[in-house]
Amino acid sequence: MIQDINGAIEALLRPNSIAVIGVSRREDSIGHKIFQNLLSQSFKGRVFPVNPKADVISGIKVYPSVSHIPESVDLAVMVIPADYILDAAEECGVKGVKAIIVISAGFAEAGNKGAELQRKLVAVCRRYGIRLIGPNCMGVLNTDPIVSMNATFSHVFPPHGNIAMATQSGALGLVILEYAKNLGIGLSTFVSVGNRADVSSNDLLEYWCQDPATGVIMLYLESFGNPKKFARLARAISANKPIVAVKSGRSAAGSRAAASHTGALATVDIAADALFAQTGIIRVDTLEQLFDVSNVLAHQPLPRGSRVAILTNGGGPGAMAADACTAHGLELPALSDATLEGLKMLLPSRASRTNPVDITDAGAEEYRGALMLLADDDNVDAVIVIFIPPVFARSEDVAAVIMDLSTEFYRRGKTLLSSFMGQRGCLSGSPIPAGGSSVPSFAFPESAVYALARARDYNLYRQKPCGMIPELKDIDRERVQKILDNALPGWLLAKDVYAILDAYGIRSLAPTLVTSVDEALNAAQALGYPVVLKLDSATIIHKTDFGGVVLDIRSPQELRQAYDMMMQRLTSAGRLAEVDGMNIQKMVSQGIEVIAGVAHDDVFGPLMLFGLGGIYTELFKDAVTRIHPLTDVDATEMVHSVKAYKLLEGFRGSPPADIPVIEELLLRLSALVTDFPQIKELDLNPVKVFAAGNGCTVVDARILV
């Protein structure tokens, strides 16, 4: 029996009754703690402690087992040793419990025996249609006043708000709750997913997508269970609700750390970056950034553009904020004439009226006046207010002015942030107005700028057209099917590679294979000079190491010379036996070299790659990766996002390259991999791209099946 997901998650996050299985009398036990947290937070449903060895705990009747509880139980929280879990779960099944949270450790994270136990636990749950969180987690929490559930072992209960959070690390869960509470950042629900034996981040995403109490989703990820599903969900959710994620395991060392305590696969981080970029997830690097960005998204309208006005009472912090804006791609526009005129009337002459506006030692009323001008300034999308408490000024007065005007900004769709040097979280001391606006405050202006920039990036993502996978013409699937049916696993023969490309409408300079200098001369004659001579060998991979590529051969004499030279080198290196022949190809001196390809990742499946050819990709890491399949928007973005894009646009008097044709090439590769998933790796390196309208042609290619 498979329940509908949201109903089951509802039982986990909004249960009417909870059994805590394993409530010890010992106050320093986890079970006791969870029970106490449910009581002290005044959970609005019923709580039943379960312990076969106690009658009464904290003055409340204890049941020897779940089956003894006289009422129905929606959720069971288990805090008993791993060995007792199966029996308890079985009993829950019989009782009709809808969901179980297993706090206890000793499962997949603890080795093979634990993994076996975990599999059995899942089997029991499946049999009874029970949804399971954990094992090895710290519990769940719901701040909705009509639920008010702290089913975690942290005594920290964060304020009610619209940010939902899932974490793959229990330890970070503790930190997150503490931080949210200290900063006054409101959460809706919080889930520590632990080993994710059943309920995964994906299930929670599906729930939060529908959950009216949740406006922003925060994730701490260490690995992806089902990246394809995650990508699909995230794409759908990002269109309406922002997802902010921190993912550890960027580095080999980080992956090792993440893997060692969850048993999760260390995935290629580049694929995660691609997934985040394609699905609109806001990836941040630190927990601090996670909160800073979520705070802005939870309380402020998305910045409509990149134009920021800075209002400060100190030049130094204003300058630092301006620097940070530039570093994050935000602009400081010139203010409108009306604003400048207004500021001139308003501010003392020593004030600086250009952006950043430095009101110097003027006070709360000048802040009000300047903010009102900026609210009406069409040149401005967002305002960062910096306030350094001078000797006698009252921070509260300035904070009150900002809060007072925040609804005006909200109404105009302008983002308003503040940096009260030292104060983190939200401006306090005033209620959040009906519009839901509150003004996030940052201890340092640089953090405000970072958070604003990421919110702007997210809005840019939302404004993008929703991509589609276009129908491509001139595709001959059957021809490729036939070639692959007859191919042996491994690198395909050159003729097959070029035939496959041709069948998918990808133009290439198919080379002529020759095995003697006379054949070479004939082939060159047929192609027309200049030509290129290339060594063909299945075992000599880096041809250049043996001088195996000679470009721009302009005459038969030069060809003969190059051919003989190459044979000599191979002979003296003792590698002649590995040579399958020589390839003669037409020399293409025009055009810009790019590379395109497909690589395979065990977790993410095919990854699509694009970069500039030559040494750019290798030396400058100037390449971009996306997850298969590509939409037309993905393809366009790939080509635009390499640093060397300027080369394609036409650099230093050279004509612009045929960019649409590169985008189409990427889409054709994506279609090829969609149709033939047995293609494990595909390299087009290089592809020559010609001036706009003249297309491109693949110069060298290989395919692994």
Next chain:
Amino acid sequence: MIQDINGAIEALLRPNSIAVIGVSRREDSIGHKIFQNLLSQSFKGRVFPVNPKADVISGIKVYPSVSHIPESVDLAVMVIPADYILDAAEECGVKGVKAIIVISAGFAEAGNKGAELQRKLVAVCRRYGIRLIGPNCMGVLNTDPIVSMNATFSHVFPPHGNIAMATQSGALGLVILEYAKNLGIGLSTFVSVGNRADVSSNDLLEYWCQDPATGVIMLYLESFGNPKKFARLARAISANKPIVAVKSGRSAAGSRAAASHTGALATVDIAADALFAQTGIIRVDTLEQLFDVSNVLAHQPLPRGSRVAILTNGGGPGAMAADACTAHGLELPALSDATLEGLKMLLPSRASRTNPVDITDAGAEEYRGALMLLADDDNVDAVIVIFIPPVFARSEDVAAVIMDLSTEFYRRGKTLLSSFMGQRGCLSGSPIPAGGSSVPSFAFPESAVYALARARDYNLYRQKPCGMIPELKDIDRERVQKILDNALPGWLLAKDVYAILDAYGIRSLAPTLVTSVDEALNAAQALGYPVVLKLDSATIIHKTDFGGVVLDIRSPQELRQAYDMMMQRLTSAGRLAEVDGMNIQKMVSQGIEVIAGVAHDDVFGPLMLFGLGGIYTELFKDAVTRIHPLTDVDATEMVHSVKAYKLLEGFRGSPPADIPVIEELLLRLSALVTDFPQIKELDLNPVKVFAAGNGCTVVDARILV
């Protein structure tokens, strides 16, 4: 009369007596505030309030003017309107006051009239040998218990410590004091330098260099007054004491903000970066980083290397710290067998014993045991201890263990940092041991990693050989002198350019200028094919825009064709009249293209540039700048620090390039600019660098005088 600097700064920072000129009865006045701060902080010398209109303030006798004070006065703090300052300064001069701090605004920052007033003020001070801080500043502060001076208008007095701080922004000064106090970070002295009419950051650097109370120097800079002196001082100080600096004005917007409130010149930030790199100054981007890094430097030994062990009780934070290490070039080494063996005995089986070491839910004693093992592990240079308070564990116990072992780490020269998730500053609750060690704590592990990485960078700088400016052979100064004596200001003629390079031992492919196709053919014959044909014109700067460069011409036919084609294009573009002729040059197809040059910055003087040729520098910004003159170490670093350095090392089977000869080329350019400062700009673009031992040759060059 010029006093010796340190004596004069002594009067500013360690005065025996202070007159506060302009102490108003109004409690909300700046003058009153400063007077109160001196009293409430129990300044150990004498304080005399001055106000012609009051007899007694706060129960203390007030003097109508400085001249009425019956005792000698070392320092006068002035808080009177700008118009009264000159008279007051004059009076101070007569009285024999040694130093003045002018808090008042209304000077250079306020326009021409104020600038004039400031010049007059400086003149008065010079006449009497008075040193002046400000005007337009927030004062100075000395935490030394035998001084205990708060001569600022901030009521915040930070704890006593060994960090000295100078700030060019008063507003940031307020923030800095507050932040230092909140984090418990100890300062020695603090100076808000304001308009720097007399005492500059340079003067303070000289003082702090000698000051035994100061171990670390923090700077907030907006501009450089005298960068050459700053560089010289900073280089000398960095060899012993670290300087950590944040400089605003990185961006155009930031410069505008910084300039508008101090009147400082907006300098090219790239030059500042070069200056910091060459002098060992640790440049950080944010105030938070400024404190984080200074905190580590003030309390911990410098990390001897990059090998970091992470000790955590939560896998998630450990993984995030590991990622941050990798991002900042720190390593997580394998731990020694002894450590692994010890951890196996010590920790529960579910713990992860590889680096990062995750002790899971073990407690203070396990932290102690693990730390002792890591203290003795020769594979480890630094340890970051992460502690997430679990439900029942006591943070204080773990903190006590860390503090307890900190002396052991200090004795072994190992850096020890902690992240107590949420606790910033230093671990509290235990006295700083005699060794001066205390354990900095960070709210998030990523910040600890960042600070550690910068301390490591600084130690790498200190370990570098101290560079020297080598004597170069084959230099013919007189020949260049003669050329420049006869040259007109502007771009030099090609023949002069190549003669100058030759005189400084720089090999180039001097071209042959021709004005007809026959001359071209003769020149090519003499040089030998292949050749290059280049348009020569003083006004057509971007030759490639007109197809003005044809490479690899292999025969007289090709040369004639290229010549005719170029003339045709110029004719049809109507630019023929601007052509001075054509240059024929030997074609060099071998070698890697680099560029080298000198640019001129108004503040910093000559800037030396190096990068890879072609589009690398322009498209990837892969170039490096240093300030003139270069030491041999600078030259080596320049060549090594471009991203494309791998190309020079030998990439993909190509032989390594002649790197020493590039370094020498840079030193020769530096010598040329030293000898002939009238050279405003010099471009060698490109220079072809050949395989090791084969030198390099300049292909194109221009010089502006």
